[in-house]
Amino acid sequence: MHHAITLDALRVLNAIQQKGSFAQAAKSLFKVPSALTYTMQKLETDLGVELFNRNGQRAVLTEAGELLLAEGQTLLAAASKLEQKVRQVESGWETKLVISKDTIIANQPVLDVMQRFCLMDKHVEISLFEEALGGGWDALHSQRCDIAIGVTGELPKGQYEVHKMGEVEFVFAVANHHPLANYVGVLEAEQMFDFPAVVVADSARILPARSHGLFESKQIIRVQNMSAKIDTQVSGLGIGFLPRHLIQQQVEQQQLVIKTTYLHRPLIPVYIAWNKQQPGKALNWFIQQCKQQDWLL
Structure with a gap:
């Protein structure tokens, strides 16, 4: 399929607009002015539109010419990017x-x-x-x-x-206003059972799903990521194990209280x-x- 608009024609159009005349554009493209004139006249003929107002010394685009240039610059940028990617792949760099x-x-x-x-x-x-x-x-x-x-x-x-x-060290944490926050001693299963356990859902799609840090609870609140789990526990809605390195700020600000439980979680x-x-x-x-x-x- 033949296309009237070519990358070469778009480069010529872009150069004429930037330089203000066919002569200056020809110098920048290392071509003679007649070659640019021929390219633009052929493009106008093939498209059936006028791209320039030819009443003055300076090359001024028509409305159609401005539209072609605006859209054409996007194509030129895409072509340049594609050329760089091709060279990059050849050099061993992925795209x-x-x-x-x-x-x-x-x-x-x-x-x-x-x-x-x-x-x-x-x-x-x-x-x-x-x-x-x-x-x-x-x-x-x-x-x-x-x-x-x-x-x-x-x-x-x-x-x-x-x-x-x-x-990663996981610690058991509750909100500072949670009923377990002031509990003295080691939290046993019976103290933890009545409160919702907040867990992060496994995002595996093909491999078998896994779970970590689960304990007996009458209710489970499942969230999508650790950030949501931290927010949920800070709110006091539920309890559970959290990575110590991700809750340093909440612990220092006393939003979360670390508690000792009967469950032992080794370093992961x-x-x-x-x-x-x-x-x-x-x-x-x-x-x-x-x-x-x-x-x-």
């Missing part, structure tokens, strides 16, 4: 990178890594989304992400490379994981940076 972050990992360390990456000015589209419990492994398994940050639990054998980020190792296949340059950069990052655990 897209998808990061899965577990809900027990704070946002800021991940954003710090992303900010350092953006300073390199690589044309890589980065997607960041949040998973919970087995969701990070599930995202890797279903190829919904390239790297999973903060995965926990039993490590799959043979399929992934992993790097230990650290260990957390990992960065990615597929064993040879990573592209963008993924490899993220892997190395994540290994060095302070995750504030």
Whole structure:
């Protein structure tokens, strides 16, 4: 299919508008003015419209010309971006990178890594989304992400490379106005049973769902992420275990009170994981940076 509007014609139109005349535009494009005149006349003929008012010395666009230029600049920018992406792929840099972050990992360390990456000015589209419990492994398994940050639990054998980020301590916390806040001693099952337990839903779609820190309760409140769980417990609506590193501010401000319970939760190792296949340059950069990052655990 023949298109009257070509990238070359759009470049000529853009140059004429910027330089104000065919002669100056020709110099900037290293062409003779007659070549630009021919290109514009052919474009006008093919489109059946006039693009320039030819009454004065300066090349002035008609309304149709202004519309074509405005839309054409978007096409020129897209073409330039595409050219850069093609060259980038040839050099080993991916065009897209998808990061899965577990809900027990704070946002800021991940954003710090992303900010350092953006300073390199690589044309890589980065997607960041949040998973919970087995969701990070599930995202890797279903190829919904390239790297999973903060995965926990039993490590799959043979399929992934992993790097230990650290260990997360979970503490039992209640709101400062909750009936259990002033309880003295170790909380036993009978003291905890009458209050709703707040839990984060597993975001796994394919792999079996997991659960952590559950205890007997007459009611369960299920939320989508750790931020919602913290807010729910600060409100006094329910009780449960929370990552200590994510509630430091709430504890210092006495919004949450840490209590001792009959349940013992050991430190939970957390990992960065990615597929064993040879990573592209963008993924490899993220892997190395994540290994060095302070995750504030």
